[in-house]
Amino acid sequence: GQRREEKENVNPSSAVMVSFKSFQLELDTRHDKYERLVKLSRDITIESKRTIFLLHRFISAPNGGEILNESEVKLDGVRRKIKQVAQELIGEDMYQFHRAISPGLQEYLQRSQDFSTSNSHDKQPHTCSLKVTPVDYLLGVADLTGELMRLCISSVGNGDIDTPFELSQFLRQIYDGFTFIGNTGPYEVSKKLYTLKQSLAKVENACYTLKVRGSEIPKHMLADVFSTKTELIDQEEGLS
Amino acid sequence: GQRREEKENVNPSSAVMVSFKSFQLELDTRHDKYERLVKLSRDITIESKRTIFLLHRFISAPNGGEILNESEVKLDGVRRKIKQVAQELIGEDMYQFHRAISPGLQEYLQRSQDFSTSNSHDKQPHTCSLKVTPVDYLLGVADLTGELMRLCISSVGNGDIDTPFELSQFLRQIYDGFTFIGNTGPYEVSKKLYTLKQSLAKVENACYTLKVRGSEIPKHMLADVFSTKTELIDQEEGLS
Amino acid sequence: MSVSEMFIALQSVLTADQDIREEIRREVQALEQTAREMLTLLQGVHQGPGLQDVPKKCQKAREHFGTVRTQLESLKTKFPADQYYRFHEHWRFVLQRLVFLAAFVVYLESESLVTREAVAEILGIEADRERGFHLDIEDYLSGVLTLASELARLAVNSVTAGDYSRPLRISTFINELDSGFRLLNLKNDSLRKRYDGLKYDVKKIEEVVYDLSIRGLNKEATGGAGGEK
Amino acid sequence: MSVSEMFIALQSVLTADQDIREEIRREVQALEQTAREMLTLLQGVHQGPGLQDVPKKCQKAREHFGTVRTQLESLKTKFPADQYYRFHEHWRFVLQRLVFLAAFVVYLESESLVTREAVAEILGIEADRERGFHLDIEDYLSGVLTLASELARLAVNSVTAGDYSRPLRISTFINELDSGFRLLNLKNDSLRKRYDGLKYDVKKIEEVVYDLSIRGLNKEATGGAGGEK
Amino acid sequence: MSVSEMFIALQSVLTADQDIREEIRREVQALEQTAREMLTLLQGVHQGPGLQDVPKKCQKAREHFGTVRTQLESLKTKFPADQYYRFHEHWRFVLQRLVFLAAFVVYLESESLVTREAVAEILGIEADRERGFHLDIEDYLSGVLTLASELARLAVNSVTAGDYSRPLRISTFINELDSGFRLLNLKNDSLRKRYDGLKYDVKKIEEVVYDLSIRGLNKEATGGAGGEK
Amino acid sequence: MSVSEMFIALQSVLTADQDIREEIRREVQALEQTAREMLTLLQGVHQGPGLQDVPKKCQKAREHFGTVRTQLESLKTKFPADQYYRFHEHWRFVLQRLVFLAAFVVYLESESLVTREAVAEILGIEADRERGFHLDIEDYLSGVLTLASELARLAVNSVTAGDYSRPLRISTFINELDSGFRLLNLKNDSLRKRYDGLKYDVKKIEEVVYDLSIRGLNKEATGGAGGEK
Amino acid sequence: MSVSEMFIALQSVLTADQDIREEIRREVQALEQTAREMLTLLQGVHQGPGLQDVPKKCQKAREHFGTVRTQLESLKTKFPADQYYRFHEHWRFVLQRLVFLAAFVVYLESESLVTREAVAEILGIEADRERGFHLDIEDYLSGVLTLASELARLAVNSVTAGDYSRPLRISTFINELDSGFRLLNLKNDSLRKRYDGLKYDVKKIEEVVYDLSIRGLNKEATGGAGGEK
Amino acid sequence: MSVSEMFIALQSVLTADQDIREEIRREVQALEQTAREMLTLLQGVHQGPGLQDVPKKCQKAREHFGTVRTQLESLKTKFPADQYYRFHEHWRFVLQRLVFLAAFVVYLESESLVTREAVAEILGIEADRERGFHLDIEDYLSGVLTLASELARLAVNSVTAGDYSRPLRISTFINELDSGFRLLNLKNDSLRKRYDGLKYDVKKIEEVVYDLSIRGLNKEATGGAGGEK
Ligand SMILES: [Mn+2]
Numbered sequence A, B: 001g002q003r004r005e006e007k008e009n010v011n012p013s014s015a016v017m018v019s020f021k022s023f024q025l026e027l028d029t030r031h032d033k034y035e036r037l038v039k040l041s042r043d044i045t046i047e048s049k050r051t052i053f054l055l056h057r058f059i060s061a062p063n064g065g066e067i068l069n070e071s072e073v074k075l076d077g078v079r080r081k082i083k084q085v086a087q088e089l090i091g092e093d094m095y096q097f098h099r100a101i102s103p104g105l106q107e108y109l110q111r112s113q114d115f116s117t118s119n120s121h122d123k124q125p126h127t128c129s130l131k132v133t134p135v136d137y138l139l140g141v142a143d144l145t146g147e148l149m150r151l152c153i154s155s156v157g158n159g160d161i162d163t164p165f166e167l168s169q170f171l172r173q174i175y176d177g178f179t180f181i182g183n184t185g186p187y188e189v190s191k192k193l194y195t196l197k198q199s200l201a202k203v204e205n206a207c208y209t210l211k212v213r214g215s216e217i218p219k220h221m222l223a224d225v226f227s228t229k230t231e232l233i234d235q236e237e238g239l240s
Numbered sequence C, D, E, F, G, H: 001m002s003v004s005e006m007f008i009a010l011q012s013v014l015t016a017d018q019d020i021r022e023e024i025r026r027e028v029q030a031l032e033q034t035a036r037e038m039l040t041l042l043q044g045v046h047q048g049p050g051l052q053d054v055p056k057k058c059q060k061a062r063e064h065f066g067t068v069r070t071q072l073e074s075l076k077t078k079f080p081a082d083q084y085y086r087f088h089e090h091w092r093f094v095l096q097r098l099v100f101l102a103a104f105v106v107y108l109e110s111e112s113l114v115t116r117e118a119v120a121e122i123l124g125i126e127a128d129r130e131r132g133f134h135l136d137i138e139d140y141l142s143g144v145l146t147l148a149s150e151l152a153r154l155a156v157n158s159v160t161a162g163d164y165s166r167p168l169r170i171s172t173f174i175n176e177l178d179s180g181f182r183l184l185n186l187k188n189d190s191l192r193k194r195y196d197g198l199k200y201d202v203k204k205i206e207e208v209v210y211d212l213s214i215r216g217l218n219k220e221a222t223g224g225a226g227g228e229k
């Protein structure tokens, strides 16, 4: 091969080079911020999920302050992270970084609704300077129904036969709501309809089973059932 | 609906509950470590990519220590992160967390090979306590060929007509090597073959163009070319 | 080292890796065969007369675990000790199945939950990662979840076989297990999915217990089962 | 607020959102139409006699930018000012194209790179995010990359039209641009991909310059072009 | 005619086509809105007390069909009658949904399968291709399959609401439907796939009937329901 | 031979192959039609009075198998005998369905599992690969698995029809089948997946038997069914 | 009408539809065969001596169009005239190919763009939707885009064959076409994507012209070609 | 015969089948290794000096074919001759690759297209289905298409290596191949898709010839090459 002269160098202090240096700074700053937000979102997701598990524990065994305390600690952690996100976004257009923070926010929303459904101490949403888009809200709600379905099945397993009927009522309303919205929302929302339908079917089936098996009481040894019931109520009172 | 008694609670200090409490700790610790490694891997990827850009700048405009210094600083940062990864993995089976760290490591490998191909100061690989799997190594090499292809096209644009021929030689060897390995490796490796083939084709086409256009010199105003060449060489000397 | 020498070296590494995987696969197949035989053996408890000879079935199963230990011993020799997780996927499934089988046998014998340490011992492997070929915690938990759904089935079939006390005991056992699992923070992975199934097992057992109690068969059971066990 | 009221409220929000998007789409279509007309106008420079009336073409293009400004003015009114990035995808493509057109006109007029501030002014929008509907930096850069490949094509067609000096000037310009882009740390996104294309444009122009130089046409050019410009 | 004149003429054809599609889309959106409202209305039957006011719900739905007819009437005017299949994809989905809604209402009213002719009449369109805007046979069948899975859900929820006779009647109906579908030789892939789902609906309903039978609730039902229906 | 002559020769081979496939497809369609008719016929057993005329239904089905034999005879003539596996995919699905139908008829007649040899005879084909158009072992197994899930459904519907003994007999049969399958080391993915479904059929039937047991209906059944069978 | 009678009626409609599709498919296959033969014939112009007997090739191609007309005539009879768009997908592809072939022949004969009306006439179909089996506008445009890339190839091969004037004329023609397309506001995705390819054809041809210019071969060409054309 | 005996018999058939597949896989792996070595060897022709020792490379490749024949001979013994298509998928890919390698060697030696018969002979297998382990026609065509794209690459690299005559000869060859393929009516999807790629190879080679022509290098080539060939 033959070697030819290399081109003359570009003057590094020309106007073009100067402005591209500023572009470099601007882009790097933006990417760095995006990265920080992705990391915060991951943390929020994980901690929110853990709080949900904590609440399921509380619901199944409401034996006290310990779990509630623990959940308060966790919640504080999540709120701190959310505050960090809010700080990162001060003066920014949040939609610019929406993709980075959306998963974490949805998981958090789900958690906080779950919490307020089951715990009346804490019904008002936490004030933080983050705006939640309706789509994120809907997706959070859809995800919540999955947790509620799990709660319903657990309730039946724990012998609690009121919760399923209440939950089926509530889930049906949400399902009807999603049906009403249908495909007017973005694709992600209509995609959730299918999962939602399945969750609802599980809850409806659970109620059906309760009803069907309940139908047998009167005919078989009715008295016996009543005595058992009294017995157990006594026991329960003894415990509390 | 009718309400039935809830079940008696499980004794929280039973053997089963105690062991599950320890499982909780173990799983959380593992997940937390995984998360930390994912974050480190993201950082390594980003910083490695930036170092590659820095080196492309150096190659096109080798005007000095400034860029080399900058790249040393960046490299130190990456090495620090890698050390952190290594520390996280002390006493662990690295394959357990392989999925978390693999992307960052591949990008780093690519960068460090790129560097050593183009800069003779620093040929020996950095010693770090991390073992690199052959597959990660191969994937890093395959990714490197993409950067080399870019370097080749840039070289032609800069009037450097030796580099392409050298690079085509080198890339062909790598391509032949991958062909030789073929489908004996895992899927990810054979998948790279296609991209590699395309990169090679681009470099071979660049060489072809150089050859074809070079073929015209002798016939058209040969003397003139020589004089231009001398002129430019003079200019160049004047500059240096 | 030239480029082509390097690739020849790399290929030999890759080939060696594939050979290891081939050998592992063969060992795992043998393990699967043993596991299948044990499963057929233990499935017997679901059928009418099966509940009677539980002790005998358990004893036979214990013998099979001897074979399992030999096979796992052989598996260990096929790859470097510190690369467990490199090949984990190969034996993950069969190991979960073996955990289930061990947990099932232990349950049938003593109606208690086998600990991780105890499973490891039954299988002749370690409970602790540092000490060699070990039982990953998620594989242990997964095997335990299989036990839960097997017990739900057993509760149903016990009633068919006329044993009304067993479902009540299973119910207590499975409730404790459920509380245990509730303590865990599971990721959205296969374990989480399998854990969601536990809720249905608990529900099924609760239904059996309910069916017994509205017929007053639970008391009969508590009485009758005392002697039986 | 009942659940069903809530969903009615949500749907009205979603519908409003869709209406906004519909209106934005309409505005963007009008912008695309104007952009297409400008493109047809400026494409004329590639053809034989086209290079002669560059100034006239630029003047006409400048008039089109008046329309563009009105259309962008109207676009701005269709959505809340602080939700630029919510709807960004809708106008991203056409804005990049307009940046290119502005950059092409400015290049043809003065053979210099239009700054981000200058493009913003030509389009009647802001260069700075805080101040309102603005030009995103990546869209600016993307438009500039389109200019590069248009100039590579222009270098080729200049030679056909007998203008041997223009390719040399384009070469200098594009080299500076290339150096500028090299300063950027691009992610693996669409901008990075488009930037990879710049290398081929630089290469193409270098080939034209080479073809001219081996025929001594570059000198002739330098002489002749001095007066032309 | 110059090339550019020719393309101007072509563009006017294309524009006309795009305008038609735009108008169709608007009409279809309105239809979807009505369909969604009807769906929300009819889903009420699954709610506990919903089964009581079935007649009222059906009557309301019938009123909605008035709106549907007006909207379909308007849709028909948007394109030449012989180009039904050119634009079929636009309204295909909503038409299937409307077929389902009509079939559901008719089932709730009379527990019979609506014929294609009857659906066409309810929707104010033709059953016969030759006579104008019609109901494609595959769209009809698709809507009927949706009915089947809705009825499976209704069977479950009827029991929960204490109506034990409905599932038995649904079972008979769905079996007849299944036999009907087995007479068809379906080639259309999406329809065939949906038909495979019918099998699950049949099974689900059979299991509901089973649950009632084993508890003797089916007899109770037949008794009570005789008067109700 | 020139390149073009060579390709003309190749085309004639390709054409012949396409013609064979076309003819095979036609025969397979006819078979599918017959299979669909038999299915409709046998589905009758699930409905109320259907269980009474099982023998008559079986006899009619046997007549259909006469048609099947003729159609398979014709299919065989469409391609060279040693290219069975070249075209296997074409008839694979319908053959599995026919195996199921034969197995169902045989079960209904004698409550036993049809052997591969017996199915082959019913279909008028070979059980043995070497002897001509035969029944592939995997297709046989696949058809048998379909029988299992049909029997799970039959167990449910028998109870509805008041036949309490049949589920017990089905339970025994399906358990035997399950043990049989556990002897196999299945590699074939689709078969393995279908086999996983067997587990659910077994469980379903066990639950039916449970429902009968807890209500004491199983004893009633054994009494009543002794005479019936 | 019972459900089963209703489904029997539906099946007869479905069968009729399937038969139509089968017949259409057969006709389309014949058309594809003719199109392939014409393509082979016209590909000859790319090879060395091919450019000399262009007129003869065109004449032969014209004869093939006779066959095409007969085949299209037959195709038309296979389905009701007002259901063009119901079956459009079947012949869409081959029709686009035939448009290309007609456009190529016309270009070779007269170096002009065939109009939609002219293509329709060559193919013996209608240009106008209302008048019967017609040429859809998008299919026409798609065929024309194929012509553009064929001409880019022809420009390259003309130079190889020593004809230096043809590329210049092709360049003018393709530029006109490009301007024409820029007048269109394409929504159709597949067409828009194919249109994006036109840009590359334009560029390719410009580079051929450049290669001729820088070597002074374009002047030589104009001289020599004047007589040739 | 009990169910379990029957399944034991079935398992022995399944095991035999799995063993055959295992052995075939091993043979195919060996073939792949040889094919990979030949490929690495022949890719040497793309290297600068590689074109000089083409004859030597071909000779070495011929020796490798000796190994291939032995390996294929061994493969044949692993399964009954009439079950070629049962296991076809296992060796299909490697056979296509071997066809390519044979076609490449033959091209390099004599610049002609290897016939199906000749490939079969080189590989030591049959061209004719009836006579035993043969070369499927689609596999032959697929291998030939791989040759085409390899030759496109060779055309480029020949020029780089200073051999200006080879591209002209490749161009003629590939055009003949293209005409040949146009005679085929391909239904096989994967083959048809691969054939679409041939078009790009043809174009690429034409551009190489163009680049040579416009610089007068083709004449130079023909002169020099006359003696070389
Ligand atoms: Mn969640």
Ligand SMILES: [Mn+2]
Pocket (backbone or CB within 6 Å): B107, B110, B143
């Ligand atoms: Mn990279």
